[in-house]
Amino acid sequence: MHAPPFRLARTPTDASPNEAHLRAFAPAGCCGPSQAEIARASRQRTRLVELDAHLHCSIIGTCLSTHELRKLVPKFTALDGQRASDLDIHHAAVELAIEGGAGGKALQKALDARYAGAVRRFSSARDAEAVLALWNEALANGDIPPAYWALMTHPATTMEVRQSAFGELHMLSHLVGAANRADLRRLVALEKENAGLQTKIERQQTRLHEMSRERDAAREALEALEAQTARHAAQQQARAATPAQAQIDALQEALAARDARVALQTSRREAAEQRANADAEALKTLRAQLDEAHALIDALRAEAHAMEQAAHSEGDAAGQRSLAQDALKDRRIVYVGGRPGSNHALRRWVSAAGGELTIHDGGLEDRKGLLAAALANADLAVFPVDCIDHDSMNMLKRVCERHQVTYHPLRTASLASFVELMMRLYAGQASETGAANDVPALSAVPLSRFCLRHG
Template sequence: MHTPPFRLARTSTITSGSSALNAVDGRPDGCCAPSEAQLAELNRRTRLAELDAHLHCSIIGTCLGTHELRKLVPKFTGLDRLRATDLEIHHAAVELAIEGGTGGKALQKALDERYAGAIRLFNKAKGSDAVLALWREALKSGDIPPAYWALMTHRQATTSMRQTAFGDVHMLSHLVGAANRADIRRLVALEEENASLHAKIDRQQNRSHEMSAQRDSAVQKLAEHAARTSAQGSDEVAMLRAEVGTLREALTTRDERVALHTSRREAAELRLAAEQESTRALRTRLEEMDALVKILQAEASALERAVQAPADDPSRYSVETLPMPQGMRIVYVGGRPRSNNAIRRLVESAGGQMTVHDGGIEDRKGLLAATLRGADIVVFPVDCIDHDSMNMLKRICERGQITWYPLRTASVASFVELIGRLNADAQTKGQAGGPPRFCLRHG
């Protein structure tokens, strides 16, 4: 039997030629010598399906774009090419790579065709050190996807080499968070460049003025000298004219340089203005998002405290944390039916009363003044009430001296956060000096 039924080890059959020699006469042993098919199998590149499963996600995400995956993945899955999200497409591609079927082969083919040049370059590398050197050069140049695919499937790539490349690609993702800091650094660099250009142009303009004055003086002197020496011959006159032409050419060259630096300064100023405007917009957006996050955190915290279950009876929710005087009457204008019912249950569980007016959808707006009569406070969500009802409500509250509070949304969390905030303000004022100036019941 010339071909053994098992796969020969690479190190014993490829790197050492004496391991397959006959111990008696030094000739290759027929039963242990690798066949040409086995040698080709050992020297081939690693397939995508043969790689460790935890590497597929980074390979698909780094080496194949979303547009290309949208054309390829739906052919082998039930995903809709137009409606599926980018994450669903990515997950499906990773699953196809792990399964290694027809879809995995299609991914392998697409990667090989796309990065054929990098594969040929890496195949020329001799030894692991040469492969790692090519990978480091790709990291420095920023051309990551071709080198990453070529290294992962290289026939001499080891587990440690793949883990090193995987770690490098993983750490590159953390650099995205530094984009804003890079923009700021670029803005500072542009400002410094602009100041340097201003100083340089000022120096050049001063030098140009000096040269113009020198030229005028020289021209005047040359004209006077030419007038005095005109009788001395045409040769001297020609020499003087040539010198005047040289000075004029030098002045023209200097004027062109001044114009060039002026245009560069103006372009730098335009870039600086654009960067400053972009920075202001980003800062404004960041402040708005920070304020929204704080509001959402306060609402979530207040809602969590309001619906905590007591320790003695976990099946019953506690509303004791909703600070509300007994018999307090709240009028809620607008909102949504489901949220209004939940808010009503919270208020009644805390010992208060709540009257709901939908702002004129089913309840008549003419009954709004009668509904507000005798209310301690009036609450309305700004996202679920029409402008006409809101303006009418404010006028009625001002005439009746009733305290009204707008809510950010019609959610239960916004209402609970308002009650907690009013109670905290009242307690703070009470601790600061004497009885509180604000009362949750009387305003």
């Protein structure tokens, strides 16, 4: 079917209603459209209101869904968008398209916005054949609504092309209806088959419920029989109890009591072992402290003895009798660290013994760069471990090893520690000259871990 079963309102030249009106009332040869206006009109797309009224039904029904129409139509009519039927909504939309106005413009805008892609695709066509070719392609792909709207409003579309598209769409509606009827027949058959299956399932469910009740009853009877059998066996065992069973019970009680005693003794043994280990650790710590105390006592005894000898020799004009004659004469001793008060006493004592004492404070006020120069020609280097920083001590050791200078640590920065060291170093020379040497041996002097710079 290529034409609708009604007379179309357009003329064979497919003129718009405005052009027909102008030609009807304008005098001959006057107020007619110019060639420029005709060319411009031929390049413009046809509006919805300009189409034949008999095409609006197919355009509205094909290109717009009922959901979209329910939101748009109530804005321009008195219909209720929720309660009105689909047919009422469709008729109202068709009337709005025929009348034009605000409702027609809204429909035109909705269609253009929804099918803008198809309109752009059809805009490449320059004649009716190209438009029809694009329509056939869309028809083969099943993309009918966008192509139908783009074809109906294309400026190159003729009445023959619109009739062809309308007829093909009309026949498709028949095919869809026939397919729907076949689907309805299949639906009825499936519903009948479904009803039979539902009846069969209900019978099976009933039978399954009956079997489940029978199984539960049999299980309850079996459990009751097992309980009765267990009670009977317990009664038989109670009646068959003998003195041997009483003896077994007594032995079990004795075994439990023995296990309890073993567990108690085990816990006591473990507690005693823990106390013994703690006592051993405490004893080890006390022994270490005792060794340190003995070493400290030895060091203090040696220092006291050295100070006593130095005190006895203060009135001797020849120097320290406890040392060898001229033991420190022309000897240059470098003392690094110490305290200002004791350093002056050390300098006087060494000077009295005929030696020279150079003092460097380790970098507190004197520059550390002067330490290497002071140690270059020294005979001996001495530093108190409780009054010197680690950096100065490490630098002193490196410079002494480089210049082959002997260095000795002192327990403290006191005069007694320094005098004891001098006595220990040069006491052997005094024994060769006949002087008595009763200085105690300093086996292990505990060194302080205090650092002048780092604490």
